[in-house]
Amino acid sequence: MRVLYFAWVRQRVGMAEEEVAPPETVRDVAGLIAWLSARSPGHASAFANPRTIRAAVNQDFAGPDHPVAANDEIAFFPPVTGG
């Protein structure tokens, strides 16, 4: 599973992307956030307030209940501010 981080989520986690292999109990975006939060103080800081985090699964916006699987590309980032 490939995980990407953008903007201040990337800065707090301390990396732009990583390959992870969470246990099978991690089935959705919310579960992945909980699992990633335990990986480092940086991860914990990035995901401290899940309300400020948005996610995409395979490049589509995805809510906390969206399923995640081994070959997915998952991205975490703040609310977007383009335009």
Place this chain on the structure above:
Amino acid sequence: MRVLYFAWVRQRVGMAEEEVAPPETVRDVAGLIAWLSARSPGHASAFANPRTIRAAVNQDFAGPDHPVAANDEIAFFPPVTGG
């Protein structure tokens, strides 16, 4: 009094502008239209249907009741179609 004609009003009247000196009984735009209509068959044709004619007095749109005076610039034209 200077009278200007535009678009098909100009074509029907047969000229772009003329100096006229209507009698004192011609006091407003509607009166001027009636008086001009009698000047030639072209004028009569141009003003045959007053509902299709718009007017400006001294370069501001003006309705049939708008007063007209000796030194005014009066223009007659169809509804505008710019842009």
Place this chain on the structure above:
Amino acid sequence: MTPRIAIQEAPFDLGAESARLTAGRTDVGGLASFVGLCRADDGLAAMVLEHYPGMTERAIDRIAQEAAGRWPLLGCTVIHRVGRLPPGAPIVLVLTASSHRAAALESCAFLIDWLKTGAPFWKREEWADGTARWVEAKAEDDAATARWAPA
């Protein structure tokens, strides 16, 4: 804000006009433009545009000032071509600059809607078969202008 208003036969340059509104300043956040072009409807050979010199500039200046009173504009350009224009030719340009995008977008739409009904221009269509006819005013243009009227 002094609007730039031009009535001309020559083409206009959208890039240059846009640069003119933003050059040397850093307070413009949004620049909206509209360009109206001559469509080649079924055998149209050319569009011939006539206007009322003097009144045209006055009327456009007045409406640009009204727009500046309704939206916080930092710049406004209106260029309207006259004369004989072939199909595909640009006819009219409206450009508005503001610190915020909604003001730029709305004032641009307001100005082009108004130009259709409030500025003394007239269009004659010349056809490939040699005939010509004056374009008639459209009720939908009056409706578009009316939606900007104060409630």
Place this chain on the structure above:
Amino acid sequence: MTPRIAIQEAPFDLGAESARLTAGRTDVGGLASFVGLCRADDGLAAMVLEHYPGMTERAIDRIAQEAAGRWPLLGCTVIHRVGRLPPGAPIVLVLTASSHRAAALESCAFLIDWLKTGAPFWKREEWADGTARWVEAKAEDDAATARWAPA
């Protein structure tokens, strides 16, 4: 209608992009554009834009297709710059072409409203005093996007 979508560090050329949508055709009656620029609010040194390569282009392509389904578009261009941009620099360009002006104007406003809330871009402001902060999403941008939702 195939939209032209570009994410790039380089500046864009409004005149050239506009010409590209109308060149060689005579069915375009209206061309609307919006350019968003970097404002120099109180000591801003630069804006740094980051995006999600791949997802950005997909998301913009999808919304351009949605716009083409809602309005009869003849052309659509979206160019969004990324990287470090100084105050005064153009950031984003939206261009829409249609046979009628309302379709061009409305779809242009729709697309720029959507880009503020639906495309994966993030802005960081760098200040003259050396500090930096990520721009926070605005509730007013969500509201602007929401007004386009089907009733």
